[in-house]
Amino acid sequence: MSSAPTQQRSGLAVVGGGKIGEALVSGLVRRPGAAEGIVVVERSPERAAELESRHGVRALDLAGAAAACRVLLIAVKPQDVDALLVDLAPHVDPGHLVVSVAAGVPTARVEAALPAGTPVVRVMPNTPALVDEGMSVLSAGAHASAADLDEAEALLSAVGQVRRVPEKQQDAVTALSGSGPAYFFYLVEAMVDAGILLGLPRALAADLIVQTALGAATMLRDSGEHPVQLREAVTSPGGTTIAAIRELERHGVRAALIAAIEAAHDRSVELGR
Known part of the structure; x- marks a missing residue:
């Protein structure tokens, strides 16, 4: 587990610098002063350097991002989620908020790979977040509180509109607004x-x-x-x-x-x- 005290963590780590990860970063950094509180985790050094240069954010490894940031936004491809969670789990504790935008991946699958009690929120965003016209739809996992949902909604409302649905509706949301x-x-x-x-x-x-x-x-x-x-x-x-x-x-x-x-x-x- 991460050794950083929960109260010292702030900010957001976007884990995955692909199209949807960058779409969210590019929208979020347009808020005044926001770039200082955002880090990216990207396994390709060239891509990490590109994101740093283009958006003014810092690139860190998983351990560093988890130590520095309370909110960890997982933006990797669905087929890469399981391997990522294995690497992430030793650095996460229930003081984090894990937000997953991986299409089709249920919160139970994310929760099972992380320490017990870790709050998880599932989100289906879409690429118009690049122009602050995104549509993001949230669902709470078993350990996510109303405050966790509020925090995730405040984060994503910076790049468009936000709705909340029961998780069983997320596959339909993915088909409609995600794609x-x-x-x-x-x-x-x-x-x-x-x-x-x-x-x-x-x-x-x-x-x-x-x-x-x-x-x-x-x-x-x-x-x-x-x-x-x-x-x-x-x-x-x-x-x-x-x-x-x-x-x-x-x-x-x-x-x-x-x-x-x-x-x-x-x-x-x-x-x-």
């Missing part, structure tokens, strides 16, 4: 290609679609109207939009999207095993 940005990027990619097919320059097609997507998302968020109402407001009888919607339905786009999200959910469950 969700990729679905929108895929759709935008297809729409830009359609614009090029119709004779528009790529840059113009991208500008049109990105601004349209931003405006549509803002309307969904701010209008309080159901998506069906908003779609129907654009769909004139006998017009261009209904012709497009007919083709989407004919090609089974709605069913394909539902099936895709179900597949993401099933993969999240599989990763958790």
